[in-house]
Amino acid sequence: MATYVEETTYVRSGMYNWEGDAWSFDKKGPYIELVTSPNNPDGTIRETVVNRPDDEEAKVIHDFAYYWPHYTPITRRQDHDIMLFTFSKITGHAGSRIGWALVKDKEVAKKMVGYIIVNSIGVSKESQVRTAKILNVLKETCKSESESENFFKYGREMMKDRWEKLREVVKESDAFTLPKYPEAFCNYFGKSLESYPAFAWLGTKEETDLASELRRHKVLCRAGERCGSDKKHVRVSMLSREDDFNAFLERLANMKAH
Amino acid sequence: MATYVEETTYVRSGMYNWEGDAWSFDKKGPYIELVTSPNNPDGTIRETVVNRPDDEEAKVIHDFAYYWPHYTPITRRQDHDIMLFTFSKITGHAGSRIGWALVKDKEVAKKMVGYIIVNSIGVSKESQVRTAKILNVLKETCKSESESENFFKYGREMMKDRWEKLREVVKESDAFTLPKYPEAFCNYFGKSLESYPAFAWLGTKEETDLASELRRHKVLCRAGERCGSDKKHVRVSMLSREDDFNAFLERLANMKAH
Numbered sequence: 001m002a003t004y005v006e007e008t009t010y011v012r013s014g015m016y017n018w019e020g021d022a023w024s025f026d027k028k029g030p031y032i033e034l035v036t037s038p039n040n041p042d043g044t045i046r047e048t049v050v051n052r053p054d055d056e057e058a059k060v061i062h063d064f065a066y067y068w069p070h071y072t073p074i075t076r077r078q079d080h081d082i083m084l085f086t087f088s089k090i091t092g093h094a095g096s097r098i099g100w101a102l103v104k105d106k107e108v109a110k111k112m113v114g115y116i117i118v119n120s121i122g123v124s125k126e127s128q129v130r131t132a133k134i135l136n137v138l139k140e141t142c143k144s145e146s147e148s149e150n151f152f153k154y155g156r157e158m159m160k161d162r163w164e165k166l167r168e169v170v171k172e173s174d175a176f177t178l179p180k181y182p183e184a185f186c187n188y189f190g191k192s193l194e195s196y197p198a199f200a201w202l203g204t205k206e207e208t209d210l211a212s213e214l215r216r217h218k219v220l221c222r223a224g225e226r227c228g229s230d231k232k233h234v235r236v237s238m239l240s241r242e243d244d245f246n247a248f249l250e251r252l253a254n255m256k257a258h
Numbered sequence: 259m260a261t262y263v264e265e266t267t268y269v270r271s272g273m274y275n276w277e278g279d280a281w282s283f284d285k286k287g288p289y290i291e292l293v294t295s296p297n298n299p300d301g302t303i304r305e306t307v308v309n310r311p312d313d314e315e316a317k318v319i320h321d322f323a324y325y326w327p328h329y330t331p332i333t334r335r336q337d338h339d340i341m342l343f344t345f346s347k348i349t350g351h352a353g354s355r356i357g358w359a360l361v362k363d364k365e366v367a368k369k370m371v372g373y374i375i376v377n378s379i380g381v382s383k384e385s386q387v388r389t390a391k392i393l394n395v396l397k398e399t400c401k402s403e404s405e406s407e408n409f410f411k412y413g414r415e416m417m418k419d420r421w422e423k424l425r426e427v428v429k430e431s432d433a434f435t436l437p438k439y440p441e442a443f444c445n446y447f448g449k450s451l452e453s454y455p456a457f458a459w460l461g462t463k464e465e466t467d468l469a470s471e472l473r474r475h476k477v478l479c480r481a482g483e484r485c486g487s488d489k490k491h492v493r494v495s496m497l498s499r500e501d502d503f504n505a506f507l508e509r510l511a512n513m514k515a516h
Contacts (some may be wrong), residue, residue: 094379095383096383120354120355120378122353123382124356124382124384126354127382189445
């Protein structure tokens, strides 16, 4: 019975509203800003844009779901008040439904734990056990210099290879666009590196509904409009299985002929 | 970004309020009644009490978390609009955080799926795989007549043994009370059986704060007040490990001496 009471109170919370894009936020009073860096869908590195460091009622949450060295240069040790991480994107184990947070304010951390308790009592023990095991294996592989054994080196080469192939097709076609990412020094790899995001933010040079166009060529992706953008952009996964990715490249290459 | 929008909308829902005990509910208009049967904490069999079968806006949710043959006689094939089940109480795998529902109305089922998607996207795959495996093994054991091999027979004997020991201590002490449960015909076992609930709803005959009294004797339990009852009752788990359960019996037996 106690659980039902809490659950009811919990979903009734009217304490906050979604205010839209942080770039256009100019209201006074308390707010929470979500910084997704690298950003989904376009893979760009983001910083706070509302930026009111002296406002004690301001909260910034950094979502570092994609901040891993196979996707993006690890340029610095991040040091923010609330930092979210997930097991989903490191290794593709999204189905384990597990993540973690680094939080400086003890009271905020307590509230987050309280939320989890009301939301689901806790994360599945099976997921916890399996994730801990995989993270440990991952850590062990980091000791290796070998590209086939070191998980992040392997992942980076894989992502690099896919991005290079995709950029080649896009260049050949002259119908599409892809974002360019600045090189940056990666502290994990100890050298300057490019970004190879988990999603390609694909655009078209023509005045067309790109998602529908791609669907006609049997390529499924998320329409730009669903990502807060326009019809000329789509989000394509760069993490599909090898066969699927190659089929995607082939179909995309065929589209210029039409 | 899409997820954050939905999450925000979801926790803002002010669509329903907790109205307290169904016995005292007399408001007009739409309502949702939760029937927990067997009931936690007292193990009694419950039916709807608001009982407005002709009210199209009325919804009844039956929670059958404890409706398993090692706890209670399975008196009939339940046939209600919304029936909830959990893997937690059959085998004690609460940590897997997994349950299921039987729902007649397709639209209600869709909303429940929608809730899960916003709440957690879905249940951990590790839990799904492990639970499916365990349920299958459980089903296989049901073919056996052996008390050590048939899971529910084994569980029932275990519960019976513990309840008999507890009732013996309570009888000897003359300081405590326990509920009595009617015998009923169990379709699973094919005979008339008693209930052996997962929790003992322990009461005291004296005017005392039972939870505090027990804590002084190193017995931890949930206070009756936290279960919507009074200080003279507590909820004690009957599912602890063998050593813990025996220590509980011993400490309870010692309490009469004080």
